Amino acid sequence: MINVEAVYWFIGILFIAWAALIMRDPNHPRRWGSSAFWGLLGLCFFYGTWVQAGTAPGWILGIAVLVLVALAASGQLADGRAKTSTGEQREAFAARFGNKLFIPALTLPVVTVILVLLAPVLNIGKTPILDPKNTTLVALAIGAIVAAVVALLILRPKHPLTPVFESRRILESIGWAALLPQMLSTLGILFTKAGVGTAVSTLATGVMPKGSLLAAVIVYCVGMFVFTVLMGNGFAAFPIMTAAIGWPVLVQQFHGNPPIVFAIGMLAGFCGTLCTPMAANFNLVPSALLEMKNKYGVIGAQLGTAFPLLVVNTALMYFLAF
Amino acid sequence: MLVLIGVLLVIVGFAIRLNPLVVVTVAGIVTALLGGLNPVQILDAFGSGFASSRSVTIFVAVLPVVGIIEFFGLQEQAKTLIGKLAKLTAGRVLLGYLAVRQITAAVGLNSVGGHAQTVRPLVFPMAEGAALRRYGHVPEHIKERIKAHSAGADNVGVFFGEDVFVAVGSILLITTFVDTTYHLHLEPLQLALWAIPTALAAFLIHGFRLLRLDKSLDKEYRKLEATEPAVAGEAK
Numbered sequence: 001m002i003n004v005e006a007v008y009w010f011i012g013i014l015f016i017a018w019a020a021l022i023m024r025d026p027n028h029p030r031r032w033g034s035s036a037f038w039g040l041l042g043l044c045f046f047y048g049t050w051v052q053a054g055t056a057p058g059w060i061l062g063i064a065v066l067v068l069v070a071l072a073a074s075g076q077l078a079d080g081r082a083k084t085s086t087g088e089q090r091e092a093f094a095a096r097f098g099n100k101l102f103i104p105a106l107t108l109p110v111v112t113v114i115l116v117l118l119a120p121v122l123n124i125g126k127t128p129i130l131d132p133k134n135t136t137l138v139a140l141a142i143g144a145i146v147a148a149v150v151a152l153l154i155l156r157p158k159h160p161l162t163p164v165f166e167s168r169r170i171l172e173s174i175g176w177a178a179l180l181p182q183m184l185s186t187l188g189i190l191f192t193k194a195g196v197g198t199a200v201s202t203l204a205t206g207v208m209p210k211g212s213l214l215a216a217v218i219v220y221c222v223g224m225f226v227f228t229v230l231m232g233n234g235f236a237a238f239p240i241m242t243a244a245i246g247w248p249v250l251v252q253q254f255h256g257n258p259p260i261v262f263a264i265g266m267l268a269g270f271c272g273t274l275c276t277p278m279a280a281n282f283n284l285v286p287s288a289l290l291e292m293k294n295k296y297g298v299i300g301a302q303l304g305t306a307f308p309l310l311v312v313n314t315a316l317m318y319f320l321a322f
Numbered sequence: 323m324l325v326l327i328g329v330l331l332v333i334v335g336f337a338i339r340l341n342p343l344v345v346v347t348v349a350g351i352v353t354a355l356l357g358g359l360n361p362v363q364i365l366d367a368f369g370s371g372f373a374s375s376r377s378v379t380i381f382v383a384v385l386p387v388v389g390i391i392e393f394f395g396l397q398e399q400a401k402t403l404i405g406k407l408a409k410l411t412a413g414r415v416l417l418g419y420l421a422v423r424q425i426t427a428a429v430g431l432n433s434v435g436g437h438a439q440t441v442r443p444l445v446f447p448m449a450e451g452a453a454l455r456r457y458g459h460v461p462e463h464i465k466e467r468i469k470a471h472s473a474g475a476d477n478v479g480v481f482f483g484e485d486v487f488v489a490v491g492s493i494l495l496i497t498t499f500v501d502t503t504y505h506l507h508l509e510p511l512q513l514a515l516w517a518i519p520t521a522l523a524a525f526l527i528h529g530f531r532l533l534r535l536d537k538s539l540d541k542e543y544r545k546l547e548a549t550e551p552a553v554a555g556e557a558k
Contacts (some may be wrong), residue, residue, distance in 0.1 A: 004377075005409035005451035007380065007383070008376050008377075010383065011376070011379065011380065011382055014382060014383070014386075015382070020430040033374060036484065040500035044372065047373075047374060047380075048372065049373075049375040051369055051370055052370075052373045052374060057366070057369075058365070058366040058369030058370040058373065059365035059371060060369065061368070061369030061370075061372055062365030062366055062368035063365060063369075064369075065347075065372050066347065066365075069343045069347045073505050084393055085393050085395075086390075088397045089395075089477055090393075090394070090395035090397070091395065091398050092395075093393075093394040093395040093398075093445075094392065094395030094396075094399040094400060094402065094470055095395075097395065097399070099399065099403075101391050101394060101395060101396050101399050102391075102396075102399075104387050104390070104391055104431065105387065105388070105391060105396075105429060105431050105495045106429060107387075108374070108384065108387060108429070108430055109429045109446070109487065112511075113511070116509075133507060136488050136509050136511045137510065140380065140489050140510075140540070141380070144384050144386070144489075145383075147387040148386045148387040148390065150393055151387050151390045152390070155390060155391070157390065157393070157394075162389075162390050162393060163387060163390040164384035164389075165389070166386070166389025166390050166392060166393045167382075167385035167386040167388070168389075169389065170385050170388065170392070170433070171382065171385060176341075176343055177342075178379070178382065178489070179343065179379070180342055180343060181379065181491035181494075182341055182372065182376070182378045182379045182497060183346045183372075184346060184495070185371070185378045185495045186346075186350065186368060186371035186372050186496050187332075187346045187349060187350045187371075188499050189367070189374070189375070189499065189502055189503065190350045190353060190354055190367050190368070190371055191325075191329075191350075191366060192499075193354070193359075194325045194328070194353045194357025194359070195355055195357055196325050196326060196328060196329060196353065197541065199325055199326050200326070202323075211388060219400075219498040227329075229419045231329075231332050231333055231336060234492060235491065235495050236332055236346075236446050238492075238495065238496065239503075242367060242499065242500070246444060247503075247504055253396040253504075258500065258506060258508060259508055259509075259512040259513050259515075259516050260487065260516045262345055262500060262508070262513065263496065263512075263513040263514075263517050264517075264519075264520060265484070266485070266492050266493075267482070267485060267517060267520045270482065270485075270492075273477075273481060274474075274477060274478070274481070276339060278333075280335055280339075282437075282477050283477070286437035286441060286473035286476070286477075287470070287473065289437050289441070289442045290442055290446060290472070292469050292470065293466060294466065294470075295464075297466060297467075297469065298470050298473040298474055298477070300470060301470035301473070302469070302474045302478065305478055305524070305528045305531060308527050309482075309520070309523060309524055311525070312520070312523045316519050316523070318519060320516070320519070
């Protein structure tokens with residue numbers, strides 16, 4: 001059986017390979033700090049297997065995570081700007097391959113979906129081939145590998161490791177932000193352990209009429225919107241509002257369908273992202289890039305979509321999930 | 323109620339632009355202390371939280387294939403495709419871009435667009451060019467509106483497209499959080515599927531507004547010509 005831990009080990013191997021490439025790059029501005037960061041992150045993906053299984057102490061991984069944050073915060077990380085094809089070369093390649101370039105990209109979702117659909121019948125004897133608890137993740141990793149192989153076959157680069165070299169370039173351009181979603185997820189789990197959700201729940205139930213499903217759906221969606229506006233991203237808002245309303249009220253009390261409630265809840269948060277200067281990358285950076293006079297102009301153009309869409313999300317949740 | 327200080331820390335920390343990783347870590351530590359955890363328990367919580375959140379970082383498994391097709395000119399090819407929209411009106415250029423951005427994000431190709439990659443060098447100049455062709459001149463305040471809508475089309479497209487793709491942080495954050503906290507067992511694909519109705523609604527609402535933008539620009543120019551006919555005439 002291909003376990004989800006195998007997927008995490010694959011990711012760990014990728015991080016360590018990228019760290020090795022950086023270590024071998026003498027022109028890298030932060031050669032040692034950067035390779036230490038990505039290498040340690042890779043090791044955390046291996047060690048996490050035993051933490052998850054409960055056979056290794058979690059505090060060691062906790063220290064490693066704090067070291068990662070310290071490396072990133074103290075400026076030990078830099079973009080090595082790995083060598084890649086030039087603009088002219090890319091134009092020439094694009095002219096040669098045309099829309100064939102999209103084939104590997106489409107391979108990924110197609111393979112993933114096919115594997116997920118076939119998973120129930122893919123068995124060796126009685127053992128399923130794909131981890132039945134994490135089918136999508138395993139299918140996705142296989143899809144990613146198949147897509148890279150398809151790309152190699154269609155594009156025939158000079159070096160078979162081109163996908164690894166090129167992904168290092170993208171990873172370094174993302175930098176420490178690559179770790180942020182996982183840290184926000186960790187924060188969400190911590191918040192819930194410490195009772196943040198319960199505290200917000202107490203506040204919310206104070207204003208919410210008891211026993212009204214519609215009121216609960218509105219509080220959840222609008223709460224996601226407001227917390228996202230305040231915190232600049234839906235990732236931080238989701239655990240708070242879900243622990244406060246989404247789980248105890250919408251799922252447990254009103255028996256809402258969990259995937260629908262949570263998926264649409266997150267998207268209600270995204271409406272908030274359209275409205276907030278806290279999401280600087282999306283809303284303030286472009287107005288600077290476009291040399292706009294009003295730096296809130298982008299937000300202004302998005303409000304007219306964000307509010308109706310929030311209403312639509314609330315209605316979709318109310319009608320689809322219950 | 324004291325634990326809400328952690329939420330406040332995140333808000334303030336992000337607002338004053340500290341490194342988000344530091345903000346998140348400090349908010350986590352403070353919240354855990356207020357929640358009564360001792361230092362070893364806090365480290366433990368970070369470690370086990372990190373271990374159970376590893377799926378959120380699965381997007382890096384997609385980087386090798388994206389990397390190689392970028393090496394062979396993915397962005398250049400995308401620009402050629404978007405360039406075919408150039409003959410339309412400003413609102414329709416942006417509508418076309420919205421569709422391209424949303425569809426590509428839905429299959430995991432977030433990197434074909436972006437404010438630096440496509441909006442500034444391509445989408446805005448095309449929309450502005452379309453307005454120039456139609457009206458003969460583009461005064462500053464209208465340019466400003468077209469700029470805002472160019473960036474807006476990119477954001478709406480990517481936000482409400484990427485959630486249809488399973489390997490995206492927001493989907494995996496949901497599954498990680500509810501699976502860890504409530505011992506549920508959700509498949510990312512189910513969540514991605516339920517993002518589709520909102521994706522369609524986003525396209526309809528924003529698309530409608532972009533078509534209205536053309537009408538509103540028509541009206542604006544009629545007003546301009548009525549108030550300052552000389553200037554408008556000269557510019558033509």
